[in-house]
Amino acid sequence: MREISRAFQEHDVSSLRGIFDDDFTFADPSGAVVSKAQWLEDLASGDLAIESVSTDPVDVRTAGDAIRVRGQLTIRAKYSKSNYNGTFQYMGIYTKRDGDWKLALTSARRLSA
Numbered sequence: 001m002r003e004i005s006r007a008f009q010e011h012d013v014s015s016l017r018g019i020f021d022d023d024f025t026f027a028d029p030s031g032a033v034v035s036k037a038q039w040l041e042d043l044a045s046g047d048l049a050i051e052s053v054s055t056d057p058v059d060v061r062t063a064g065d066a067i068r069v070r071g072q073l074t075i076r077a078k079y080s081k082s083n084y085n086g087t088f089q090y091m092g093i094y095t096k097r098d099g100d101w102k103l104a105l106t107s108a109r110r111l112s113a
Contacts, residue, residue: 001055001069001092004103008050013040021095021102029110030082042079050084051076067094067101072111087111 007015017040024036042048058071069092077084092106 001058001071005050005053005055005073008043009053011043011046011049013044016040016043019103021097021104024103025105027105027107028082028084029088029108032082034081042081047080049078051078065096068092069094 003015004019006012007019017036020036020040022036024039026034026039028034039048053073053075055073056071058069061068070090072087072089074087075084088108088110090106090108093104094101095104096102
């Protein structure tokens with residue numbers, strides 16, 4: 001999760017491309033579903049700019065070739081398609097592909113603005 005936060009803040013599209021599964025989707029707090037391609041395109045273009053992220057400890061559970069990560073984060077960002085400023089509860093599902101863990105699905109629910 002620290003690597004994902006770092007990559008977003010530094011607009012490191014290459015790292016995120018390797019972290020996200022090809023079928024990655026994000027269910028954002030407004031209900032929109034965002035694909036890997038769309039998020040990376042928005043980050044590369046500057047349409048999505050993460051200014052700061054702070055995270056609380058995460059809860060990690062394993063089940064075979066899947067890992068579920070749940071936690072809380074506070075984020076400050078600029079994004080023309082949604083409001084990503086505030087505190088959120090999130091969940092991510094990682095799956096093992098060709099020996100590597102990839103983030104396949106994540107969702108977030110707003111706790112405060």
